[in-house]
Amino acid sequence: MTARTPAETVRDIPEATVARLPVYLRALTALAESGITTCSSEDLASAAGVNSAKLRKDLSYLGSYGTRGVGYDVDYLRYQIAREIGVTQDWPVVIVGIGNLGHALANFSGFRSRGFRTVALLDAAPHLHGEEVAGIKVQPFDELETIVRENSVAIGVIATPAVAAQDVADRMVAAGISSILNFAPAVLSVPPGVDVRKVDLSIELQILAYHEQRKAQGEPA
Amino acid sequence: MTARTPAETVRDIPEATVARLPVYLRALTALAESGITTCSSEDLASAAGVNSAKLRKDLSYLGSYGTRGVGYDVDYLRYQIAREIGVTQDWPVVIVGIGNLGHALANFSGFRSRGFRTVALLDAAPHLHGEEVAGIKVQPFDELETIVRENSVAIGVIATPAVAAQDVADRMVAAGISSILNFAPAVLSVPPGVDVRKVDLSIELQILAYHEQRKAQGEPA
DNA sequence: CACAGTTTGTTCTCACGTTCACAAACTCCT
C-alpha cells in the first residue's frame, strides 16, 4: 500500500535516460517537420543516434505510448516526452556574465524555441549596462534578487570567469534559484536540493586529445 | 606473456576516469598557483569536487605516483596527468562556423592555455572572410583540406547551424581529422575510428528543467 | 629500533546502465 498519491505513482526515471529524452524530442521534431506521422523504434533510434533496444527501454520508463506491430505516433510521443521533461511550460532563465560566451548564449535561438525564455542579462561591469544584446538590455548584477523574485526564475546560467563563479552561484541560490548551468571552469559548491550542470569546453577538448594520443601511439612502432 | 610492447603495457583507463582527469589537472594547477607543493587525496578530491576514494582509484589507473603516509607531489602528479592526457604536446585545432558561438570559442583563453592552438577559423559565408577574430583571419571553408594537411590538424570544432554540421563533419573526416567537438544540435554520423563529442546547450537546460519540475511537483499537494 | 599515526593503493560489494532475446500484441492478407 503505502498510499501516498494514489493516482500517480511518481515514476523514477534513470538519470541516463533523462539525458537522452531531449535528444529523442529533437529527433521527433525533425521527423514531424519532414511530414512523418508514425515511426518505429528503429527509425527513431537511428535519427537519435542510439540503439533501438535502448530507445525502447528508455521510453518504457515513461509508459506505453507505442503500438505493437505499428510503432509510435510522432506527435503523440513528442507531446508525452515534452510533458515528462517539463518543456510544455515556459521556463524563465537569467544569464550572468555577458562576455563572448554570454553574448552567444543570449543570441542562441535553441533556448527560446525549447520552452526557455531569457528574462534578464546581468553583468557586474558597469560599461556593459544598458547595452542591448539579442533585444535585451544588460542590467547590473545587483538586480538579480529583484528579477528572480518578480519573474519566479528557477534556472540560472553562469557565463562569468572562473573566479567569479562561486560568488554568483551563492547569490543565485540565496535569491531562490535552484538549478544552475555553469560554463565557468570552476567547481561550484551548492547546498543540497540545488542542481548544477557543468559545461566545460577545455575538458571536452582534453578528452578528445587523450583518445587522439592513444590512436597516434598505436600507429607507429 | 603475450609479448607485444614489453616495456609499456598499454593501460586501459576507464572512460569515466578519463573524463575526470582534466578536472584533477585543473585543481592541481590551482593548488600549485597557491604555492602548495604537496597534497593528500582528501585535499585534491575536495578541490576537484569528488570523493577521495574515487580520486585515489582514478589515479591508480595511471600508476603509483603518491607516497603512503605523505600524499602527492603537486607538480609531479600534474605532469603525469598532463602526459597521460596528452596535453604536454601542442594540439592544432580548426574551428568551423564563426557565428556568435564561434567568436566566443575563438576568444576562449582556456583553449590556448591547455595545449590547444587555434590554427584557423573557417566559415562558408564570404562576408566574414578576412575579418579578424582573436587575432586570426577568417578564411573560406574550402581552405579546410589545405590547412589540415599543412598543420597536421587532428581536432576540429563544429560551431555551425545544425543543417550544415553533417557536411562539415564529412569534409573534416575526409581531410584527415579524427576527433570532432560538435556544438551544433545535430546527430553526426562518422566512420569508425573517429571520435565525436557533443556539447548541446539546450539539452543541458532541458535536463535541468526536468529535475526542476520534479522538485516543484513534490512541494504543493 | 619499535610503535603510533597517517595516507596510499587495492579488493570487495553493490548499484546502475546497456544489450540481448523473446513473449505479447497489433496489422494485414487470404
Next chain:
DNA sequence: AGGAGTTTGTGAACGTGAGAACAAACTGTG
C-alpha cells in the same frame, strides 16, 4: 476467422562505475 509478419515492452545476463573498508607503506617520535 486464422495465420504470417511486424514491432513493442520487458525480463534476464552482462559489463562498468561508485563507495566502503582495509592492508601496505611511509613518517616521526621516544
